Amino acid sequence: MKNVIIILTLLISNLTSAQIEKENDTLEIWTLFSIGNFVNQNAERIVEKKWPFKIKGIAGDSFMEDLIDSVEIHNNKVWTYLDANGYSESKKKFETDLLTEIKQIKKAVDISNSDKKVVSLFEKWRKNGQQNYTALNKLTDVKYEFSLYSFDVNDLDKGQTFELKYIVDLDNEKIKVIK
Structure with a gap:
């Protein structure tokens, strides 16, 4: 009986430790x-x-x-x-x-930095003391979507403001404004 209790105790402790030491795969x-x-x-x-x-x-x-x-x-x-x-x-x-x-x-x-609309937006933010955040998504092998947001570091509760979304086409080196 004593051996059965020892075996059960070992088994339970091994199962418990295996669950605790869950390995990241x-x-x-x-x-x-x-x-x-x-x-x-x-x-x-x-x-x-x-x-x-x-x-x-x-x-x-x-x-x-x-x-x-x-x-x-x-x-x-x-x-x-x-x-x-x-x-x-x-x-x-x-x-x-x-x-x-x-x-x-x-x-x-x-290509973005050579576009007048994008450059003027960055200038506006700089003059107003605003910061920016850019989200980038790859659409195809040659197209990237940029989403530009601004925010005021002195008023973070206000959140970020969507400003501009455009697609850069690397093949023709042009920007297409979406919003």
């Missing part, structure tokens, strides 16, 4: 990023959709040197896992995807 690629880098953050968010992992920024503008080694060790485990499970040269392919997306977003931003 989500793959993550860690990045060291600069806070506020619009292009890189959006490129990572867009490229992440093509891959079976999440991209997680683990450091801001400053970080210790040994953190770089930790990030590389962690990411190398993910690349090895992916290459062993159906991917080929996953790290190289991901880096190519990311660099391509960064270049395209930079081009879309440059």
Whole structure:
């Protein structure tokens, strides 16, 4: 009887600890990023959709040197896992995807910054002491949708105000205003 109680106790404690120590099975690629880098953050968010992992920024503008080694060790485990499970040269392919997306977003931003309506809106915000927020969505391989919002940092309870929505077409280097 004593043995049965011991076995039952061990079994229950193992089941309980297995539930408590629930392991996270989500793959993550860690990045060291600069806070506020619009292009890189959006490129990572867009490229992440093509891959079976999440991209997680683990450091801001400053970080210790040994953190770089930790990030590389962690990411190398993910690349090895992916290459062993159906991917080929996953790290190289991901880096190519990311660099391509960064270049395209930079081009879309440059096209935006050359548009008179967009430039005048940013000037208006600067003169009025307002801040802005831009939401970016990739519609196709060559089209990006920008939604611009403004807000007053001195009155955050007021929230943000929608200002402008437009699509940048990289092929013809033009902007089409939607709203």
